[in-house]
Amino acid sequence: MSGGMIKVNVSGKADVVMSVKGDIVTYSTERVRKAVGNNSQILVCDSSETDGNKYDDNTTSFVVACSDETTDLETGDDKAQIRLPFQFELTSISANVNTAPTGSTISIQVQEDGSDILSTPITIDASETTSETAAVPPVISDSTLASNSIISFDLDQIGSSTAGTGLKINLIGYRVV
Numbered sequence: 028m029s030g031g032m033i034k035v036n037v038s039g040k041a042d043v044v045m046s047v048k049g050d051i052v053t054y055s056t057e058r059v060r061k062a063v064g065n066n067s068q069i070l071v072c073d074s075s076e077t078d079g080n081k082y083d084d085n086t087t088s089f090v091v092a093c094s095d096e097t098t099d100l101e102t103g104d105d106k107a108q109i110r111l112p113f114q115f116e117l118t119s120i121s122a123n124v125n126t127a128p129t130g131s132t133i134s135i136q137v138q139e140d141g142s143d144i145l146s147t148p149i150t151i152d153a154s155e156t157t158s159e160t161a162a163v164p165p166v167i168s169d170s171t172l173a174s175n176s177i178i179s180f181d182l183d184q185i186g187s188s189t190a191g192t193g194l195k196i197n198l199i200g201y202r203v204v
Contacts, residue, residue: 053078067116067204086118089198093135093180096125099190100133100182106194108179114203115172120165122149122158125193128186129153132161135196136181144169149196153186171203 049063051070055078064070064082073081093106122135133151137144147166149158158165172178180196 053080055079067201084118084201086199086201088200091178091180091196091198093182093194093196094192096193099192100124100128100185100194101190102182102185104181105179106182107196108177111172111174111176111178114174115198115200116203117144117167117170117172117198117200119197119199120145120149120167121197121199122151123195123197124151124156124191126189126191127151127154127156128191129189130187132184133182133186133191133194134184135194136183137196137198138179138181139169139172139176141179142169144172148183151191170200 051061053061068082069085071083091107135149145165146168149165150161151158152161
């Protein structure tokens with residue numbers, strides 16, 4: 028959260044004049060001034076905060092299906108592509124499958140307009156159905172994705188005994204304004 032809170036006296040007049048656009052008056056046990064949040068943040072209710080609200084990132088996600096639900100996965104580039112409708116700050120990425128791979132891991136690289144955005148690809152370990160439990164987590168090397176860019180998904184490795192089925196990728200982050 029940027030800024031802080033400044034007390035307002037009981038007459039409703041600010042002890043410190045609100046001179047920054049976006050400031051609001053809120054209430055805890057008395058009126059307080061809350062400074063505007065950062066760009067792209069939204070004001071949300073939060074009962075753990077003294078005044079009951081806070082600025083937070085406006086998290087959103089894209090879930091991209093890279094295969095059908097039942098056919099064995101096959102390696103290859105551009106298993107799916109999406110065009111981003113706005114600039115997006117990627118904060119987390121994960122993958123899941125319906126059927127776990129066996130024999131080896133699934134490995135996925137993600138690209139923005141043909142350039143890798145992960146320095147360590149997403150992996151789903153053998154006998155697992157999610158990347159959340161992977162021994163090696165993905166590392167995002169390019170987190171700011173441009174509006175109108177093409178995001179593509181390359182399936183670089185599949186299970187050697189059981190390939191896996193029903194691959195989905197979860198891009199989590201927030202819209203940049």
